[in-house]
Amino acid sequence: MAVSYGWAGKILRVNLSNGRITTEDTSKYKDYIGGMGIGYKVLFDEVPVGTHPHDAKNKIVFGTGPLTGSGAPCSSRTNVTSLFPTNPMHLVADSHMGGNFAASMKYAGYDAIIVEGKARGPVWLRIEDEKVSIEDASKMWGQGIYNTTALVASEMGKEASIAAIGQAGENLVNLSVIMNGYSHSAGGHGSILGAKKLKAIGIIGTGSLKIAGNSKDLLDTNSYMLKELIGANNNHVVPSTPQPWAEFDSKGSRWTAQKGLYWGAAEPPVETGEIPPGDIKTVGLRTQKGVKDLGPVAEKYTKRMGGCQSCPIRCFSQLEIPQLEKYGVSRFVSNTCMGYSAPNGVMIKGTVDQFEKDDGTFISKTLGSQLADDYGVWCNYGMLGREFKYIYESGKLKEVLSEEEYNSIPFDLLEAGDPAFLKDFYRRITFKEGEFSHLGDGTYWIAERWNLGDDFWHGKAQKIWSPLGYPVHHSNESGAQVGALISCMFNRDSQSHTHQNLIQSGLPADILREVSAELWGSEEAFDFPAKYTPMNQYKAKFAKWSIVRNVLHDSLTVCNWMWPMMVSPVKSRNYRGDTALESKYMSIVTGENYTEEALDLAAERVFTLHRALTVKQMGTVDMRNKHDVMMDWVYDMDTDMEPFTEGTIKMDREDMQTALTMFYEEMGWDKKTGAPTKETLNRLGLDFAARELESMNLLP
Amino acid sequence: MDENLEYLQEDVADFITMNSRDGKIVTLEEIETFINNEEDDLTDVSEILESMKSDLDLKTIDDSEGNTFYYAGVEMTDKYAGIVIRVKEKDILKLIGDTVREESRRYPRPTYVTMFNLPPYNLTEGELEEMLAELSNDSEYNDLKFTKASNGTVFVYSNKHMSKGYADYLAEWIEVGQDENP
Numbered sequence: 101m102a103v104s105y106g107w108a109g110k111i112l113r114v115n116l117s118n119g120r121i122t123t124e125d126t127s128k129y130k131d132y133i134g135g136m137g138i139g140y141k142v143l144f145d146e147v148p149v150g151t152h153p154h155d156a157k158n159k160i161v162f163g164t165g166p167l168t169g170s171g172a173p174c175s176s177r178t179n180v181t182s183l184f185p186t187n188p189m190h191l192v193a194d195s196h197m198g199g200n201f202a203a204s205m206k207y208a209g210y211d212a213i214i215v216e217g218k219a220r221g222p223v224w225l226r227i228e229d230e231k232v233s234i235e236d237a238s239k240m241w242g243q244g245i246y247n248t249t250a251l252v253a254s255e256m257g258k259e260a261s262i263a264a265i266g267q268a269g270e271n272l273v274n275l276s277v278i279m280n281g282y283s284h285s286a287g288g289h290g291s292i293l294g295a296k297k298l299k300a301i302g303i304i305g306t307g308s309l310k311i312a313g314n315s316k317d318l319l320d321t322n323s324y325m326l327k328e329l330i331g332a333n334n335n336h337v338v339p340s341t342p343q344p345w346a347e348f349d350s351k352g353s354r355w356t357a358q359k360g361l362y363w364g365a366a367e368p369p370v371e372t373g374e375i376p377p378g379d380i381k382t383v384g385l386r387t388q389k390g391v392k393d394l395g396p397v398a399e400k401y402t403k404r405m406g407g408c409q410s411c412p413i414r415c416f417s418q419l420e421i422p423q424l425e426k427y428g429v430s431r432f433v434s435n436t437c438m439g440y441s442a443p444n445g446v447m448i449k450g451t452v453d454q455f456e457k458d459d460g461t462f463i464s465k466t467l468g469s470q471l472a473d474d475y476g477v478w479c480n481y482g483m484l485g486r487e488f489k490y491i492y493e494s495g496k497l498k499e500v501l502s503e504e505e506y507n508s509i510p511f512d513l514l515e516a517g518d519p520a521f522l523k524d525f526y527r528r529i530t531f532k533e534g535e536f537s538h539l540g541d542g543t544y545w546i547a548e549r550w551n552l553g554d555d556f557w558h559g560k561a562q563k564i565w566s567p568l569g570y571p572v573h574h575s576n577e578s579g580a581q582v583g584a585l586i587s588c589m590f591n592r593d594s595q596s597h598t599h600q601n602l603i604q605s606g607l608p609a610d611i612l613r614e615v616s617a618e619l620w621g622s623e624e625a626f627d628f629p630a631k632y633t634p635m636n637q638y639k640a641k642f643a644k645w646s647i648v649r650n651v652l653h654d655s656l657t658v659c660n661w662m663w664p665m666m667v668s669p670v671k672s673r674n675y676r677g678d679t680a681l682e683s684k685y686m687s688i689v690t691g692e693n694y695t696e697e698a699l700d701l702a703a704e705r706v707f708t709l710h711r712a713l714t715v716k717q718m719g720t721v722d723m724r725n726k727h728d729v730m731m732d733w734v735y736d737m738d739t740d741m742e743p744f745t746e747g748t749i750k751m752d753r754e755d756m757q758t759a760l761t762m763f764y765e766e767m768g769w770d771k772k773t774g775a776p777t778k779e780t781l782n783r784l785g786l787d788f789a790a791r792e793l794e795s796m797n798l799l800p
Numbered sequence: 801m802d803e804n805l806e807y808l809q810e811d812v813a814d815f816i817t818m819n820s821r822d823g824k825i826v827t828l829e830e831i832e833t834f835i836n837n838e839e840d841d842l843t844d845v846s847e848i849l850e851s852m853k854s855d856l857d858l859k860t861i862d863d864s865e866g867n868t869f870y871y872a873g874v875e876m877t878d879k880y881a882g883i884v885i886r887v888k889e890k891d892i893l894k895l896i897g898d899t900v901r902e903e904s905r906r907y908p909r910p911t912y913v914t915m916f917n918l919p920p921y922n923l924t925e926g927e928l929e930e931m932l933a934e935l936s937n938d939s940e941y942n943d944l945k946f947t948k949a950s951n952g953t954v955f956v957y958s959n960k961h962m963s964k965g966y967a968d969y970l971a972e973w974i975e976v977g978q979d980e981n982p
Contacts, residue, residue: 341918342883344823344876351912352978437982482980574981577973604978608906628908630969671877747965
């Protein structure tokens with residue numbers, strides 16, 4: 101690569117079948133920015149249609165972008181791209197992890213790592229700057245992620261950044277993760293490494309990233325972002341309680357800092373206090389995520405907040421809970437959000453107090469997160485617990501399991517609300533013990549295997565979004581058609597938080613409507629929760645913008661849980677954010693003049709390439725009817741209420757077809773089918789995709 | 801400027817700032833008492849306050865009896881100062897009513913009742929219970945209705961600004977739905 105400011109300049113390619121380790125220039129991927137963009141391009145170009153995710157022909161791409169490791173806030177995200185095992189057609193999808201891994205990749209000199217082929221026996225990949233080797237992993241195979249990480253660290257040193265799979269990945273459990281830093285996991289791709297016999301990747305990067313611009317500009321921009329724009333986790337910009345400095349507050353805000361709230365197990369305990377905007381040194385105290393995720397009982401066990409490299413928002417609570425040792429796991433636990441709530445979702449009968457008042461869910465969440473993380477089991481964004489609930493309560497489990505197997509499962513613990521049940525639950529899934537373990541196959545596959553019918557697929561309680569077997573993830577409950585459209589466009593649960601972060605920012609509706617008008621042309625783009633209006637073009641623009649920014653962030657790579665900066669906590673800014681901030685960073689870091697529009701266009705290219713790849717893999721242009729489909733509960737819920745009535749998130753079938761049409765138009769896709777047109781592919785510089793789709797008769 | 805006066809101005813600015821940061825508004829008498837504790841000589845308070853007007857965004861708010869209170873606008877919003885005054889005046893019932901109506905209208909959202917246990921409201925559990933009972937029986941507030949999320953959290957809303965169904969949904973979303981959709 102001639103110019104390598106921002107980008108490291110090289111991509112590492114490791115073929116595990118023949119042991120070849122090569123590097124190539126990143127420049128050919130520059131139009132796709134990095135991260136997700138590199139991943140889709142590699143998969144489009146190099147993985148044949150019809151490949152099974154666990155086949156040697158499948159590839160997995162660990163991608164970073166030009167802002168990763170640059171010092172831009174919230175920028176150590178690794179985008180992982182490969183075929184997706186839980187998807188019924190094994191369509192391409194991404195998983196993501198924070199931590200330090202992405203920054204370490206850049207400092208070692210790599211924008212991406214492409215892993216291909218399949219090793220004959222267990223191996224791990226050792227990367228120390230330009231020195232790369234494939235090492236024997238026999239001693240690690242069979243170990244959990246925690247021990248594996250420790251074993252790699254014992255070889256490389258504690259400064260190594262290590263991503264690993266657990267026994268679930270080894271055993272080709274579809275619902276498995278790749279995890280770095282003991283708790284930052286990329287869900288759904290663990291078994292790809294398992295199939296390749298790649299147990300772990302350890303990286304030490306001693307280099308640095310070249311920044312084209314003046315370092316003072318970078319620091320000034322950081323200061324501007326931290327003083328004036330950034331909020332708390334998910335960029336919630338108001339505190340959770342009334343506070344003197346704040347005009348607004350919202351109980352659901354992750355800006356939980358307040359007087360009298362502590363990291364109670366720190367030595368000495370640290371009071372978060374009230375943290376008004378303006379002081380960059382205290383941003384990390386804003387989010388007391390332990391209490392937010394685990395309840396008030398977590399306060400006294402909280403050692404501190406953790407998080408990713410270069411991120412001032414510490415969204416991972418780190419706790420010391422001695423009681424956990426009674427279950428045979430470590431007393432130390434670190435996680436966030438769904439990492440805690442998903443195991444609790446398995447405790448479908450609730451959890452009773454274990455050691456003190458109100459600690460039931462606290463113990464099930466922290467114990468469960470340790471078990472799932474060490475085994476490397478993924479939850480499919482909470483589906484695992486809901487599926488278990490369905491098959492248990494419907495009697496289906498009794499039907500599909502032998503009597504002997506059914507009776508061997510300690511349902512007495514489950515019924516008694518004892519979280520020790522989780523040990524048995526996760527072990528069976530991880531080691532593929534019996535029929536029960538097929539819960540780890542994922543939604544579509546268990547429905548096929550156990551002949552689960554319409555009441556499973558279309559029941560509201562299961563929250564299944566798509567026949568592709570993934571659940572809601574900021575879908576119709578988040579911005580009506582906006583969230584619904586976004587949730588239809590990927591091949592797994594949508595991981596876009598752009599729209600959700602605006603809607604849940606904590607600001608009142610009048611301000612959010614004004615911001616929406618400024619960004620998408622009309623206040624009509626914004627619907628407040630459960631107060632929905634029929635589809636309009638502005639919502640289509642909102643949906644497109646949300647996806648484009650999500651894709652941009654996963655390509656740069658920065659955290660879409662925080663970015664973009666649509667709103668601000670600062671009253672003197674009238675709570676307005678700065679959506680050009682990504683381009684400001686890109687211009688400083690790369691030395692090239694990036695505009696907001698240019699970056700959005702590049703991200704639109706990446707997203708359209710994803711669509712083209714989906715068309716290619718599915719072998720049909722009929723995305724409207726074969727891909728962008730929602731389950732019936734979305735339309736049939738709340739039987740006593742009509743769509744667009746206050747208090748329901750029920751959608752209207754005809755209106756959603758209109759929404760798809762408007763969205764396709766915004767994207768320049770064929771209005772009838774939702775497939776990218778030749779003109780659009782060419783306009784975005786995806787001529788190669790247009791030619792290939794044309795040759796396959798897959799252009800609309 | 802006299803060096804002592806400069807120090808005094810800084811001290812008074814700190815006094816008002818720290819009180820505001822603490823959620824407190826202060827009277828002129830309290831400021832004078834503070835100054836008298838610092839200085840033996842008679843000092844012109846109005847001159848001192850004038851000097852910090854722009855730096856602190858010094859603001860005043862009057863209660864219904866015409867008493868003036870000071871606060872630093874850089875530390876405390878007008879809205880918060882307004883609530884503090886009404887709590888001082890023990891105008892609690894109307895304060896709850898107005899707050900709930902405003903939240904139902906503007907956000908829109910139902911208000912969780914335990915918010916009134918928090919600063920700056922600071923009602924005890926008994927006081928809150930009493931207020932809510934009074935609210936239910938007062939015809940002036942017959943637009944205020946209650947709803948409960950499935951986790952037991954009680955909310956109050958104004959049916960002038962939202963329907964029961966909507967309040968039910970939002971209460972459940974705030975308490976349960978958001979946590980299930982992180």
